[in-house]
Amino acid sequence: MEILILGAGSLGSLIGGLLARAHDVTLVGRDPHVAAVRDAGLRITGVETLTTHPAATTDASGASADLALVTVKAYDTPGAADALATCDVDAVCSLQNGMGNEERLAAGLDVPVLAGTTTYGARLADPGHVEWLGRGRVTVGPWRPVDAVARSERVAAAFRAADIDAAATTDVRRRLWEKLAVNAAINPVTALARVENGALTPPGALAEVATAAGTETARVARADGVDLSTATVHEAVEDVVRGTARNRSSMHQDVAGGRRTEVEAINGYVVDRAAAAGESVPVNRTLAALIRGWEAGAGLR
Numbered sequence: 001m002e003i004l005i006l007g008a009g010s011l012g013s014l015i016g017g018l019l020a021r022a023h024d025v026t027l028v029g030r031d032p033h034v035a036a037v038r039d040a041g042l043r044i045t046g047v048e049t050l051t052t053h054p055a056a057t058t059d060a061s062g063a064s065a066d067l068a069l070v071t072v073k074a075y076d077t078p079g080a081a082d083a084l085a086t087c088d089v090d091a092v093c094s095l096q097n098g099m100g101n102e103e104r105l106a107a108g109l110d111v112p113v114l115a116g117t118t119t120y121g122a123r124l125a126d127p128g129h130v131e132w133l134g135r136g137r138v139t140v141g142p143w144r145p146v147d148a149v150a151r152s153e154r155v156a157a158a159f160r161a162a163d164i165d166a167a168a169t170t171d172v173r174r175r176l177w178e179k180l181a182v183n184a185a186i187n188p189v190t191a192l193a194r195v196e197n198g199a200l201t202p203p204g205a206l207a208e209v210a211t212a213a214g215t216e217t218a219r220v221a222r223a224d225g226v227d228l229s230t231a232t233v234h235e236a237v238e239d240v241v242r243g244t245a246r247n248r249s250s251m252h253q254d255v256a257g258g259r260r261t262e263v264e265a266i267n268g269y270v271v272d273r274a275a276a277a278g279e280s281v282p283v284n285r286t287l288a289a290l291i292r293g294w295e296a297g298a299g300l301r
């Protein structure tokens with residue numbers, strides 16, 4: 001399969017580098033990373049150590065591919081859609097965190113859109129070098145058209161051909177809401193307290209705040225017509241806290257690095273959907289206000 005990775009930072013480089021074991025992959029990213037990959041290939045260290053040789057470019061215009069995977073931060077999705085509009089791709093699939101990405105891609109592009117989530121973990125360590133922090137799973141399902149199940153199966157099979165654990169789902173909205181609940185619970189709490197994910201292990205005050213944010217998110221999901229139980233969310237949050245105990249969440253890394261966060265696509269989205277449904281979500285509202293306040297103070301908004 002010919003695969004374009006739109007946004008070759010941490011996650012995109014890892015997934016693109018692994019896919020290059022079985023497919024014809026092009027990374028679209030920034031220099032000096034792109035130049036380093038062109039010169040010496042992409043070095044992956046951590047869970048496994050390997051070097052692969054995807055093509056790499058800073059300019060996607062005119063590219064063609066069977067599939068484009070979108071791995072930019074949620075606030076860069078409109079720019080990714082603009083870049084992909086200049087390409088000839090058969091389908092696009094977001095692997096991003098947060099909500100609203102698929103709507104933005106579907107609004108800007110006239111091709112089938114798939115929604116994906118992943119629990120793989122990655123960090124761009126140096127130009128040409130990505131750290132593989134955790135083996136996870138990719139889940140892919142149809143977004144538009146909603147019955148593009150066979151296409152989702154083909155995409156999941158393409159991941160598996162490169163030895164990436166992947167499955168197709170017919171219930172991708174539920175999967176997105178579940179991942180949203182995990183991110184809404186873990187990301188702002190770890191970012192504000194500046195702790196590793198494992199610090200949210202119950203019992204404790206931080207675990208209580210995270211659990212409350214997850215509980216609210218599950219309630220808003222149900223108000224949005226998604227069958228997501230509070231117990232499922234609590235279990236998912238606890239599993240991720242346990243499985244990524246030594247990791248810093250992406251929002252914690254962003255705050256520590258003085259970078260803009262994805263709070264609008266995570267807690268901000270929960271607050272907006274809650275308002276539309278007449279639900280009260282004081283914990284998400286407070287967490288969003290604190291992260292937004294930090295961003296404003298840091299001159300990022």
Ligand SMILES: NC(=O)C1=CN([C@@H]2O[C@H](COP(=O)(O)OP(=O)(O)OC[C@H]3O[C@@H](n4cnc5c(N)ncnc54)[C@H](OP(=O)(O)O)[C@@H]3O)[C@@H](O)[C@H]2O)C=CC1
Nearest residue numbers: 007008009010011028029071072073074076096097121122
């Ligand atoms: N890292 C991880 O382990 C995981 C990340 N995710 C999610 O994946 C998404 C990406 O995260 P992550 O990889 O960490 O983020 P990064 O910031 O490391 O990577 C995104 C990259 O895309 C680049 N970019 C943005 N717009 C364009 C464009 N139009 N053309 C080319 N390149 C572009 C950015 O460059 P620049 O910054 O210069 O704009 C950056 O290098 C997020 O939604 C995140 O929440 C999900 C699971 C795990």
Ligand SMILES: CC(C)(CO)C(=O)C(=O)O
Nearest residue numbers: 186240244248249250251
């Ligand atoms: C699952 C989790 C919370 C892992 O850190 C994540 O997706 C993130 O950090 O954004």
